[in-house]
Amino acid sequence: MDTGLAVQECDATIDDSGNAAGSINISFSLCTSSYLSNSFQSFNFKFMQSAWKEYQEKNKERFLNEMLELLRIPSISAKSEHKNDMRKCADAVRQRLLDAGADKAEVMETAGHPVVYAEKIIDAGKPTVLVYGHYDVQPPEPLELWHSGPFEPVIKDGKIFARGSADDKGQFYMHIKAMETLVKTNSLNTNIKFLIEGEEEVGSPNLGKFVAENKDMLKADVILISDSAMLSMENPSLDIGVRGLSYIEVEVTGANRDLHSGIYGGAVSNPITILSKIIASCHDENNHVTIPGFYDDVVEATKEERELMAKAPYDEDEYMKDLGVKELWGENGFTTNERTGIRPTLEVNGIWAGYMGEGAKTVLPSKATAKISARLVPNQSSVKITEMLLEHFRKIAPPSVTVNAFEHHGGEAYITPIDSNAFKAAAKAIKESFGKEPIPVRGGGSIPICSILEKELGIKIVFMGFGLDSDNLHSPNEKFNVENYYKGIETIPYFHKFFAEMS
Numbered sequence: 001m002d003t004g005l006a007v008q009e010c011d012a013t014i015d016d017s018g019n020a021a022g023s024i025n026i027s028f029s030l031c032t033s034s035y036l037s038n039s040f041q042s043f044n045f046k047f048m049q050s051a052w053k054e055y056q057e058k059n060k061e062r063f064l065n066e067m068l069e070l071l072r073i074p075s076i077s078a079k080s081e082h083k084n085d086m087r088k089c090a091d092a093v094r095q096r097l098l099d100a101g102a103d104k105a106e107v108m109e110t111a112g113h114p115v116v117y118a119e120k121i122i123d124a125g126k127p128t129v130l131v132y133g134h135y136d137v138q139p140p141e142p143l144e145l146w147h148s149g150p151f152e153p154v155i156k157d158g159k160i161f162a163r164g165s166a167d168d169k170g171q172f173y174m175h176i177k178a179m180e181t182l183v184k185t186n187s188l189n190t191n192i193k194f195l196i197e198g199e200e201e202v203g204s205p206n207l208g209k210f211v212a213e214n215k216d217m218l219k220a221d222v223i224l225i226s227d228s229a230m231l232s233m234e235n236p237s238l239d240i241g242v243r244g245l246s247y248i249e250v251e252v253t254g255a256n257r258d259l260h261s262g263i264y265g266g267a268v269s270n271p272i273t274i275l276s277k278i279i280a281s282c283h284d285e286n287n288h289v290t291i292p293g294f295y296d297d298v299v300e301a302t303k304e305e306r307e308l309m310a311k312a313p314y315d316e317d318e319y320m321k322d323l324g325v326k327e328l329w330g331e332n333g334f335t336t337n338e339r340t341g342i343r344p345t346l347e348v349n350g351i352w353a354g355y356m357g358e359g360a361k362t363v364l365p366s367k368a369t370a371k372i373s374a375r376l377v378p379n380q381s382s383v384k385i386t387e388m389l390l391e392h393f394r395k396i397a398p399p400s401v402t403v404n405a406f407e408h409h410g411g412e413a414y415i416t417p418i419d420s421n422a423f424k425a426a427a428k429a430i431k432e433s434f435g436k437e438p439i440p441v442r443g444g445g446s447i448p449i450c451s452i453l454e455k456e457l458g459i460k461i462v463f464m465g466f467g468l469d470s471d472n473l474h475s476p477n478e479k480f481n482v483e484n485y486y487k488g489i490e491t492i493p494y495f496h497k498f499f500a501e502m503s
């Protein structure tokens with residue numbers, strides 16, 4: 001390509017005072033003008049990049065401290081005693097959005113915990129990015145397993161230990177700081193809206209209605225979510241989907257009261273034994289789920305997709321070492337990544353019954369209860385699977401007990417197209433800040449609101465998670481690496497830039 005400067009036509013006169021008069025006609029050859037505009041753009045880009053870097057470097061400490069402050073609010077959506085903390089957290093998020101440059105930010109009511117909505121509109125003609133996140137967290141129990149208080153964030157070895165650090169306060173807060181960076185360096189070229197809800201960890205029971213009632217307000221071109229993990233800092237990845245969920249509770253009742261296990265044991269059925277047997281029967285010797293019809297609607301992954309998944313870096317020994325196990329467990333015929341990505345699973349999440357205090361008590365309990373959930377893959381309906389699970393647990397129990405089975409919550413799986421501008425912009429953003437093309441992976445977790453958001457708003461979702469699988473989400477000692485937090489803040493402005501350019 002000829003990059004020399006070539007003036008092809010020039011027709012001008014210059015008067016005595018040196019001012020140009022008459023008509024000036026200058027045109028450059030095509031390759032030259034694109035060279036000029038390219039070099040101008042790349043100069044511009046470099047200038048913008050260093051402005052972002054400088055701003056973020058200068059405010060680094062504050063960015064971190066503000067996030068830690070949010071982590072100190074015990075916004076546990078599942079527990080009614082934290083209702084005021086939920087409100088306090090929503091108010092804090094609203095204020096932080098305003099401080100970061102939002103035109104408006106509101107705490108909006110729902111039948112449950114409130115939603116925080118904010119927007120920064122620069123030009124109605126520009127593309128709009130809707131950021132979704134959640135300010136509620138999982139209950140921290142069991143407390144005795146935490147090395148430090150779940151709501152007293154501690155930074156150790158570059159990791160922020162606190163409930164909500166990775167899920168999801170630390171992650172949605174990166175977007176607020178990314179917006180601040182763009183606003184304060186005068187380089188925002190998209191409109192940004194924020195939808196930060198307070199009921200994600202209890203299944204978003206009121207968000208569907210909220211979204212349906214506020215479609216105009218939430219109108220956008222893409223939904224951007226950071227509520228998931230990447231493979232590693234060395235191997236950045238982008239989730240291309242999440243699994244669905246069916247969550248039920250099963251209560252098995254035997255006799256009408258707790259009994260003496262010496263007097264009645266052996267003569268009356270023990271609900272713990274019955275419930276254990278039922279649960280054990282849910283997997284066969286190949287670890288397939290035995291519930292009739294469970295796999296009926298699963299669309300098997302193609303050979304190509306499985307081959308692509310196999311390319312993701314994975315070290316089984318490292319994986320086992322990290323978990324402290326000598327052997328892995330799972331559905332025969334599938335790799336670990338497949339088991340946690342493209343296959344449905346059934347897990348017991350809690351089980352309790354009988355005497356659990358100190359010492360021994362010879363009791364034959366009246367009740368045994370379990371919480372059971374299934375992770376689902378695309379094309380499986382959570383409504384259908386929930387019905388199937390409830391039916392199965394009611395039917396399989398012997399007449400010596402009664403079963404009360406009921407639903408907690410559920411949600412559908414979601415897959416995002418990888419040929420959309422938004423996905424391409426996300427991939428380009430990751431490449432820019434990590435220096436590496438991201439690997440597309442299927443996430444094992446669930447964000448039930450995804451399918452509802454897409455259905456109500458008619459737009460696609462892009463997942464840009466900056467956490468790690470080892471962040472102990474929902475477990476004691478949840479953490480988020482400081483490095484990942486800053487990397488997220490560094491990467492997100494690129495997404496806005498590239499998405500605006502590609503749209």
Ligand SMILES: [Zn+2]
Nearest residue numbers: 167168200227
């Ligand atoms: Zn989350």
